[in-house]
Amino acid sequence: MHRWKNGSEWILQAHHMTELTVQEHKPLKPGEQFAWGAGVWSGDAEYSHFVFKVHNYGETILLDPWILFWQMYQDQGQLSSE
Incomplete structure (x- = not known):
């Protein structure tokens, strides 16, 4: 989750995970x-x-x-320009 200065919250969740490998709610x-x-x-x-x-x-x-994923790949130059 990211909370912006204007109070807006952006939340990305992953569902159906079998086991966490980090502490929950940890950045x-x-x-x-x-x-x-x-x-x-x-x-x-x-x-x-x-x-x-x-x-x-x-x-x-x-x-x-x-x-979000498309933009991350685009930012890293990993998408073709097809």
Whole structure:
């Protein structure tokens, strides 16, 4: 979670983790592994997923977490320009 100066909160959650590898609610270092995942069966495979939400002005807005991942890859130059 990140709380901005205007009070807005950005929250990225990982769901269906089987075991945490760091203390819960502890800030993570860049690249730090925080859990072992894929703990829930859905069909033929275990899976985990991410939730990204913004709390702002008394509202909660759910967004596609891949927006964040796409931007991180873009910033690192890891996406092709196709």
